[in-house]
Amino acid sequence: MNNNFTRDVENALDNLHINGAFLTGGDLKSANTMTISWGSIGFMWRKPVFMALVRESRYTNEFLKSGEKFTVSIPYEGELKEALKICGSKSGRDVNKEELANIKFIPSKSVDTPVIEGCNRYYECKILYKNEMDLDNFDKDLAEQFYKGEKIGHILYFGEIIEEY
Numbered sequence: 127m128n129n130n131f132t133r134d135v136e137n138a139l140d141n142l143h144i145n146g147a148f149l150t151g152g153d154l155k156s157a158n159t160m161t162i163s164w165g166s167i168g169f170m171w172r173k174p175v176f177m178a179l180v181r182e183s184r185y186t187n188e189f190l191k192s193g194e195k196f197t198v199s200i201p202y203e204g205e206l207k208e209a210l211k212i213c214g215s216k217s218g219r220d221v222n223k224e225e226l227a228n229i230k231f232i233p234s235k236s237v238d239t240p241v242i243e244g245c246n247r248y249y250e251c252k253i254l255y256k257n258e259m260d261l262d263n264f265d266k267d268l269a270e271q272f273y274k275g276e277k278i279g280h281i282l283y284f285g286e287i288i289e290e291y
């Protein structure tokens with residue numbers, strides 16, 4: 127088990143929710159990344175876990191739902207701001223994000239899903255559990271605010287953090 131997953135977690139979570147991070151699925155031959163700002167890091171099933179929320183419509187979800195791994199790459203201090211903007215507004219279905227956002231997929235340490243070059247904090251994760259949000263069980267006001275007229279909310283991906291650096 128990775129016992130260091132809480133290292134620098136305050137910075138990691140601040141940068142995640144304020145500036146965004148790259149959530150990547152796939153492998154070195156074919157990968158896609160998108161910007162996320164929601165997520166959590168915690169301890170479940172006696173394992174360190176990163177939980178990400180992904181809309182079914184995202185191209186990245188195609189990689190996550192058929193894959194077993196994902197990575198999270200977090201730039202600090204507003205770095206890669208333009209790339210986060212592009213990866214959070216364009217779809218990999220329509221554009222080549224590596225070219226358009228001027229980012230580079232580089233090999234991870236332990237999983238075949240790449241990370242994004244030049245970030246400050248990385249999590250490599252093995253998917254343990256995924257679940258579509260059942261809106262009948264969700265807070266009514268938030269359901270109205272975020273998912274009005276929709277059947278499912280986000281898909282929750284719980285990934286065991288097997289590397290952090």
Ligand SMILES: Cc1cc2nc3c(=O)[nH]c(=O)nc-3n(C[C@H](O)[C@H](O)[C@H](O)COP(=O)(O)O)c2cc1C
Nearest residue numbers: 161162163164180181184185186214215216217218
């Ligand atoms: C700051 C920011 C945060 C975002 N956070 C999320 C998120 O947590 N979950 C999600 O599904 N989409 C999120 N998005 C939207 C996706 O990044 C966006 O729809 C992206 O274009 C999807 O790309 P893809 O189709 O290539 O996967 C966010 C966008 C921005 C700009």
